[in-house]
Amino acid sequence: MKRIRVIPVLLWKGDGLVKSVTFKNHKYVGDPINAVKIFNEKEVDELSLIDITASRQGRKPNIKKIREIASEAFMPVSYGGGITLIDEVKEILFTGIEKVIINKSAVQNPDLISDIAEKFGSQSIMVSIDVKKNIWGKYRVYTDGGTKDTGQHPVQFAKDCVHKGAGEILLTSINRDGTYQGFDIEIIREVASAISVPLVACGGAASVADFYKVVTEANASAVAAGSMFVFQRPHNAVLISYPSQQVLEQQLYSAL
Amino acid sequence: MVVILDYGIGNVFSIYNMIKKIGIAAEVTNDVTKVMQASKIILPGVGHFKYCMQQLRKEIFFDTLQERVLNNKIPVLGVCVGCQMLMETSEEGNEKGLGWIKGSVVRFKENELVQGQKIPHMAWTDVTPSKDCKLYDGIEEPRFYFSHSYHLAPAIEIQATATSIYGYPFTASVANNNIMGVQFHPEKSHRFGMKLYENFARLY
Numbered sequence: 001m002k003r004i005r006v007i008p009v010l011l012w013k014g015d016g017l018v019k020s021v022t023f024k025n026h027k028y029v030g031d032p033i034n035a036v037k038i039f040n041e042k043e044v045d046e047l048s049l050i051d052i053t054a055s056r057q058g059r060k061p062n063i064k065k066i067r068e069i070a071s072e073a074f075m076p077v078s079y080g081g082g083i084t085l086i087d088e089v090k091e092i093l094f095t096g097i098e099k100v101i102i103n104k105s106a107v108q109n110p111d112l113i114s115d116i117a118e119k120f121g122s123q124s125i126m127v128s129i130d131v132k133k134n135i136w137g138k139y140r141v142y143t144d145g146g147t148k149d150t151g152q153h154p155v156q157f158a159k160d161c162v163h164k165g166a167g168e169i170l171l172t173s174i175n176r177d178g179t180y181q182g183f184d185i186e187i188i189r190e191v192a193s194a195i196s197v198p199l200v201a202c203g204g205a206a207s208v209a210d211f212y213k214v215v216t217e218a219n220a221s222a223v224a225a226g227s228m229f230v231f232q233r234p235h236n237a238v239l240i241s242y243p244s245q246q247v248l249e250q251q252l253y254s255a256l
Numbered sequence: 257m258v259v260i261l262d263y264g265i266g267n268v269f270s271i272y273n274m275i276k277k278i279g280i281a282a283e284v285t286n287d288v289t290k291v292m293q294a295s296k297i298i299l300p301g302v303g304h305f306k307y308c309m310q311q312l313r314k315e316i317f318f319d320t321l322q323e324r325v326l327n328n329k330i331p332v333l334g335v336c337v338g339c340q341m342l343m344e345t346s347e348e349g350n351e352k353g354l355g356w357i358k359g360s361v362v363r364f365k366e367n368e369l370v371q372g373q374k375i376p377h378m379a380w381t382d383v384t385p386s387k388d389c390k391l392y393d394g395i396e397e398p399r400f401y402f403s404h405s406y407h408l409a410p411a412i413e414i415q416a417t418a419t420s421i422y423g424y425p426f427t428a429s430v431a432n433n434n435i436m437g438v439q440f441h442p443e444k445s446h447r448f449g450m451k452l453y454e455n456f457a458r459l460y
Binding site for chain 2: 001003004005040043045046070071074075076090093094095096098118119120121122123124167168196197198219221222
C-alpha cells in the first residue's frame with residue numbers, strides 16, 4: 001500500500017506553540033513537549049517544528065529546548081528557525097532531530113544547502129519556501145514570516161535549492177495558511193513537477209479529502225497542516241487531533 | 257549492555273532515546289573498553305556512505321569492533337547507513353564497506369519507479385519480513401520510516417530478511433548470523449521500532 005506522509009507543523013513562538021492565519025494573528029495552542037507527547041500517542045508520521053521568530057529576531061536555535069523536545073519524539077522530526085551555520089546543523093542533528101529546515105538562509109546563503117547536503121546527506125536538509133500571490137497575481141517567495149518579498153519565483157527558486165542539494169521542499173502558501181480553503185493546487189503542481197525531490201504541501205488543509213486532492217492533482221509527495229491538527233472547528237477551540245490509520249487507509253492510501 | 261557506537265554521526269541519540277524508553281540499559285560511546293565489554297552493538301549511520309565509513313575507520317575502537325563481531329560473534333545491528341556499511345561496496349562513493357555481508361548498495365533505479373515517485377524514498381512503508389527473522393517477532397503489520405536514496409543488494413538471497421516496495425521490491429533488512437542490519441529507522445517508527453529494538457536486545 002502506498003502511504004503518504006501526513007505531517008503536523010508546529011509553530012513555536014516564545015515558550016509555546018501558536019497557530020496563525022495567513023501568517024498573522026498568532027493564537028496560543030499549547031506547550032511543545034506536551035504536544036509532542038500527544039502526537040506520539042497518535043502515532044503521527046512525522047512532525048515539523050518551526051521557531052517562527054528566531055530568524056527575524058536574529059536568534060540562534062535554542063538547542064537545549066530542541067533537545068528536550070527531540071528526546072520525547074519517536075517519529076521523524078524536522079526543525080527550522082534561526083539556522084545560519086553548519087555547526088548549528090550538526091548540534092541540532094545530534095539532539096535526535098531527523099532533518100533541519102532552512103528558509104531565510106536558503107535565500108541569503110544558498111551554499112549552506114550544499115554544505116549540509118555534503119556533510120549530512122540531502123535527506124537531512126529540507127528547504128521551506130513560503131509563497132504568496134501578490135496583488136498582480138504573481139507568485140513570489142517571501143521570507144521573514146511572510147513580510148519580505150524576495151522577488152524570486154517559487155519554481156526557479158525551488159529548482160535552485162534542489163540543485164544545491166535540498167532533499168525535500170516544504171512549500172507553504174501564505175494566502176491559504178489557517179484558512180481551511182484547501183491547498184493551492186496551482187503553485188504546488190507547478191513546483192512539484194519541476195523538481196526531482198519530494199515536495200511537502202502546506203497551507204489551507206481542512207480535511208483528508210484535501211490531502212487526497214493535493215496528492216492526486218498536484219503530485220505532492222507528502223502533506224502538512226497546522227490548524228487542522230490543533231483546532232477543533234467551527235469555533236477553533238484548541239484540540240490536538242490526527243486522523244486514525246483507518247481513516248487514512250480508507251480515505252487516502254487505498255484511494256491512490 | 258547495549259553499546260551504541262558514537263563516531264561523530266547523527267542519529268545516535270534518537271536510538272538511545274528510544275532504547276531508554278523501552279527500559280533497556282544502553283550507552284552511547286566510542287570508548288574501546290566499552291566496545292570490548294558490550295553484549296550487543298548498534299551501528300548507526302546517516303548521510304553519506306563514504307563519509308560514514310571514513311569516520312568509522314578513524315575510530316580507535318575500529319579493530320576491536322571487527323574482533324567482537326567477527327571472532328566473538330556478538331550481535332550487531334546496523335541502522336540505515338550503518339546497515340549499508342555492512343555490505344562490501346556502495347554506489348555512493350568509492351569507499352569500501354565493512355564487507356561483513358556479501359553484496360552491495362545501489363542507487364534506486366529511477367526508470368523503475370512509478371511515475372511521480374521521487375528519490376530519496378522518504379516515507380513510511382510496509383515491510384514484509386521473512387518468517388525466520390526474530391527481529392520482527394510480535395510486530396503486526398510492520399511499517400517503518402525510511403529515508404534513503406540507495407538500497408541494499410545482498411548477493412546471497414536468504415540473507416535478505418525483509419522486503420519493501422518502492423517502485424519495485426527492494427531489500428529492507430539483512431542478516432548473516434550475528435550480523436544484522438535494517439535500512440529503515442526503527443528509532444523514528446513508534447511502537448514498531450520499539451518492538452524491533454526490544455527484540456534485538458532480548459532475543460539475540
